[in-house]
Amino acid sequence: xxxxxxxxxxxxxxxxxxxxxxxxxxxxxxxxxxxxxxxxxxxxxxxxxxxxxxxxxxxxxxxxxxxxxxxxxxxxxxxxxxxxxxxxxxxxxxxxxxxxxxxxxxxxxxxxxxxxxxxxxxxxxxxxxxxxxxxxxxxxxxxxxxxxxxxxxxxxxxxxxxxxxxxxxxxxxxxxxxxxxxxxxxxxxxxxxxxxxxxxxxxxxxxxxxxxxxxxxxxxxxxxxxxxxxxxxxxxxxxxxxxxxxxxxxxxxxxxxxxxxxxxxxxxxxxxxxxxxxxxxxxxxxxxxxxxxxxxxxxxxxxxxxxxxxxxxxxxxxxxxxxxxxxxxxxxxxxxxxxxxxxxxxxxxxxxxxxxxxxxxxxxxxxxxxxxxxxxxxxxxxxxxxxxxxxxxxxxxxxxxxxxxxxxxxxxxxxxxxxxxxxxxxxxxxxxxxxxxxxxxxxxxxxxxxxxxxxxxxxxxxxxxxxxxxxxxxxxxxxxxxxxxxxxxxxxxx
Amino acid sequence: xxxxxxxxxxxxxxxxxxxxxxxxxxxxxxxxxxxxxxxxxxxxxxxxxxxxxxxxxxxxxxxxxxxxxxxxxxxxxxxxxxxxxxxxxxxxxxxxxxxxxxxxxxxxxxxxxxxxxxxxxxxxxxxxxxxxxxxxxxxxxxxxxxxxxxxxxxxxxxxxxxxxxxxxxxxxxxxxxxxxxxxxxxxxxxxxxxxxxxxxxxxxxxxxxxxxxxxxxxxxxxxxxxxxxxxxxxxxxxxxxxxxxxxxxxxxxxxxxxxxxxxxxxxxxxxxxxxxxxxxxxxxxxxxxxxxxxxxxxxxxxxxxxxxxxxxxxxxxxxxxxxxxxxx
Numbered sequence: 174x175x176x177x178x179x180x181x182x183x184x185x186x187x188x189x190x191x192x193x194x195x196x197x198x199x200x201x202x203x204x205x206x207x208x209x210x211x212x213x214x215x216x217x218x219x220x221x222x223x224x225x226x227x228x229x230x231x232x233x234x235x236x237x238x239x240x241x242x243x244x245x246x247x248x249x250x251x252x253x254x255x256x257x258x259x260x261x262x263x264x265x266x267x268x269x270x271x272x273x274x275x276x277x278x279x280x281x282x283x284x285x286x287x288x289x290x291x292x293x294x295x296x297x298x299x300x301x302x303x304x305x306x307x308x309x310x311x312x313x314x315x316x317x318x319x320x321x322x323x324x325x326x327x328x329x330x331x332x333x334x335x336x337x338x339x340x341x342x343x344x345x346x347x348x349x350x351x352x353x354x355x356x357x358x359x360x361x362x363x364x365x366x367x368x369x370x371x372x373x374x375x376x377x378x379x380x381x382x383x384x385x386x387x388x389x390x391x392x393x394x395x396x397x398x399x400x401x402x403x404x405x406x407x408x409x410x411x412x413x414x415x416x417x418x419x420x421x422x423x424x425x426x427x428x429x430x431x432x433x434x435x436x437x438x439x440x441x442x443x444x445x446x447x448x449x450x451x452x453x454x455x456x457x458x459x460x461x462x463x464x465x466x467x468x469x470x471x472x473x474x475x476x477x478x479x480x481x482x483x484x485x486x487x488x489x490x491x492x493x494x495x496x497x498x499x500x501x502x503x504x505x506x507x508x509x510x511x512x513x514x515x516x517x518x519x520x521x522x523x524x525x526x527x528x529x530x531x532x533x534x535x536x537x538x539x540x541x542x543x544x545x546x547x548x549x550x551x552x553x554x555x556x557x558x559x560x561x562x563x564x565x566x567x568x569x570x571x572x573x574x575x576x577x578x579x580x581x582x583x584x585x586x587x588x589x590x591x592x593x594x595x596x597x598x599x600x601x602x603x604x605x606x607x608x609x610x611x612x613x614x615x616x617x618x619x620x621x622x623x624x625x626x627x628x629x630x631x632x633x634x635x636x637x638x639x640x641x642x643x644x645x646x647x648x649x650x651x652x653x654x655x656x657x658x659x660x661x662x663x664x665x666x667x
Numbered sequence: 668x669x670x671x672x673x674x675x676x677x678x679x680x681x682x683x684x685x686x687x688x689x690x691x692x693x694x695x696x697x698x699x700x701x702x703x704x705x706x707x708x709x710x711x712x713x714x715x716x717x718x719x720x721x722x723x724x725x726x727x728x729x730x731x732x733x734x735x736x737x738x739x740x741x742x743x744x745x746x747x748x749x750x751x752x753x754x755x756x757x758x759x760x761x762x763x764x765x766x767x768x769x770x771x772x773x774x775x776x777x778x779x780x781x782x783x784x785x786x787x788x789x790x791x792x793x794x795x796x797x798x799x800x801x802x803x804x805x806x807x808x809x810x811x812x813x814x815x816x817x818x819x820x821x822x823x824x825x826x827x828x829x830x831x832x833x834x835x836x837x838x839x840x841x842x843x844x845x846x847x848x849x850x851x852x853x854x855x856x857x858x859x860x861x862x863x864x865x866x867x868x869x870x871x872x873x874x875x876x877x878x879x880x881x882x883x884x885x886x887x888x889x890x891x892x893x894x895x896x897x898x899x900x901x902x903x904x905x906x907x908x909x910x911x912x913x914x915x916x917x918x919x920x921x922x923x924x925x926x927x928x929x930x931x932x933x934x935x936x937x938x939x940x941x942x943x944x945x946x947x948x949x950x951x952x953x954x955x956x957x958x959x960x961x962x963x964x965x966x967x968x969x970x971x972x973x974x975x976x977x978x979x980x981x982x983x984x985x986x987x988x989x990x991x992x993x994x995x
Contacts, residue, residue, distance in 0.1 A: 202993035203993050203994070204988045204991070204993065204994055205992070207988040207992050211985070245878055245880070246881065247878050248878045249878060249882060262959065273961070277980055281980040281984070284976060284980065284981035285981055285984070288985065331894055332894070430987065430988075430991065433987050434984055437980060441961075441976075442960075445961045445975055446962060446964055447960070448972070449956075449957075449958065449963070452895055452956055453894050453895075460885050460889070460890075461890050462895075463899045464893040464897065466970055468969050468972070468973065469972070469976060469977060472969075561900075565900030565906075566898065566900040570904075571835070571904035572901065572904075
């Protein structure tokens, strides 16, 4: 019966051939190759919980009187967006769980992207022929950050409203077109004509997710087309892929991982409070709470804004607010552009235009690893600078001292990190026997009390060195007893 | 190489993974900001115990007079309207000043019998800086004359005075004196300039308008004390203290006297009713927040959330990757 209907479909759609390729796709088995899956499954959770939230959220800045079940807010004039989000939290069954899981999933989504990106960067997986996929991934990161900010702003609470206010000022700081752009987006001068919530809603639930889904399809399509990279090792070459096939091994593993991701996200959603907007109250432009930070993935932008000295340039009747424009427009622009063009910078610098399917060990590319460590240090330094006030309060040191510390730490730490990493990589490469089989050492004490250390003799069967590659097979070989020892491992030619 | 060693590695990893999970859950609980109110619908303020009220002072005299001393539990005050000791009865004062009582706040005159012991306490504990006549010493300590009993009560009852060190800002700490001693000192300082300055308020938070308190707190207080009342660092080493230990009396005294960098709000800015509503919101809602949705993560917003999201969320998932993936 199933056969028959599948045949009927195949006769008309011809999916059997593609399906066969798909089911036979080989996934090299390494834990770091699953980091991207965290992001993928977080996105799935985001879509699912987001649909639930959109059924109850009212995207409107229209002012109403709150009559819900949270007592301290009763009788206050709030926007429909805020009232419906508080309602989602208290008056909709499982609404708070869904809202918190959505928020945690967003935090995890961007965190997983960052970790996945670091893996791709440090192992050189972005090299030819995979530059496009690196760019697609970077674009998804940018869109994820943008959409996270928009979603964070939708409840119209006091804390997120402060973020919108900052965003407006950042747009305004762009020379010449800034004011026009800001007025265009907000429908007038800040706070605009009440259209910002519905506009953000449309962008958040429709436009950006649609683009991300498209990019995701391209990302995975390229992955299938170009096949997966793999670490060098026994039997693994530039011309083959060694790993588990999509069906049945990998599909079981990855489906299980989907459930694990969902479990972790919903456990956090159920047990760890995030963004309790009922405690913050409705956003009013004339009100503010101190100790306001954005979500973590915006933290590096906030930190850059905080530590920037208050410079501005005045001329020809115009003011260029460098204290906003440099850290909030130029700085992220530079970071994202460097990320996007990095594969090309590197291939120009190394004059390496070959195909690469085998991954690098980070220590074998000291300069790239040092550059990546330097970039990460920079981002983490400005990230921590976004909590200057919390640090000052926690460690009981004056806020101004924390600020000045970061003004020096942010530019200097990346330089130190570069040379430190470079040195570590070079030392590791120079060290003998790294990655090789270790031999037991025998320590002996002589009658005069002197200690001597000698290597023990090699045990029988341990003569080979770990990383020596065996000759490259030129055919699909599942019968070779030496190559297919582990159950379910298969290799195909690229 | 073969199946057997790989499997044993995985089983060996199970124990550390379980350990990390346990630590993670412990950390999550440790992050909690305190008692979570399970009820989402009723956040009204019942009589809230004041941390430094009479009941906890441990003084024998306080035990007999406690119920009538300003700053005691408002519920207790209402239960025992008849005064036993020399302290004036709030019920009698309420009759004398009926319109004021409708606001939930009235300002009490401290009994003259407090003045003499207050002077002795002041001479022994405060005069070395503030001077024997409480008129201050240039460059050392401010003149206290004219500030009123309420101001003195705030500084002493929150433990800020006697000063621990001469840093930028006096820090809250367990008070040196019990409730009666504190009021005795306040009575003596007040007696130097009768009728001037902030008096000691008696605050009834029962029946306060929490919605109004919420609005006023957001408008006037959150800009420094933060919307959750957690407090935060200000410029030049000063900071807005957290409000999680403040009693209703202390909140009103701070509003009326403006300690340190805090602005002083006169009744023209914030009426007695409004001050009572703010005190009720601080002691009722902020000190017992509605932490629906799990542990409160310290009320410091996205900083704590980011740590949890990255370390617990992404971290645990990475451990799972490490568990089910190959590691060679």
